[in-house]
Amino acid sequence: MEKEKRVLIVEPDQHMSEKLYQIFRKERFVVSLTERVSEAIRKIQEEHFSVLILDVGVKDMAWGEAIPIVKGLDAHLPIIMTSDHNTPELEASILKHRAFYYHVKSFGTEDLILAVRNAIDKHLTHG
Numbered sequence: 001m002e003k004e005k006r007v008l009i010v011e012p013d014q015h016m017s018e019k020l021y022q023i024f025r026k027e028r029f030v031v032s033l034t035e036r037v038s039e040a041i042r043k044i045q046e047e048h049f050s051v052l053i054l055d056v057g058v059k060d061m062a063w064g065e066a067i068p069i070v071k072g073l074d075a076h077l078p079i080i081m082t083s084d085h086n087t088p089e090l091e092a093s094i095l096k097h098r099a100f101y102y103h104v105k106s107f108g109t110e111d112l113i114l115a116v117r118n119a120i121d122k123h124l125t126h127g
Helices: 014-026 038-045 063-073 088-096 110-126
Strands: 008-009 030-034 051-055 077-085 102-103
Touching: 008 014, 008 038, 014 030, 014 110, 030 038, 038 051, 038 063, 051 063, 051 110, 063 077, 077 110, 088 102, 102 110
Parallel strands: 008 030, 008 051, 051 077, 077 102
Antiparallel strands: none
16 A cells, blocks of 8 residues: 655745645645644644655744754655745755755746655655
């Protein structure tokens, strides 16, 4: 029996959040949404997820503080960072935090879907 593919999306923009929900439901993933990192951390403590999509624009906690907390809860959980805008400094910081993938939203959703599939494949082999 195939393991359930569960995606947790932390996205402060409600329109983008709904768009991502529809995309990943269509891909047959179980999707949980929140706009708050604190809520995501609670969910990770209570449920198993295959991948976390975390936007750099989250409001309740700096994403750089959130990643070590998430990794402490589930060291193998792939984290995909998303951002509306790219800067070399942001990209370097995300790479330093060892995110699984960094997605700039203006590139469209195909790359993001592929990254999520790859992250889930990797996670299923570890967890």
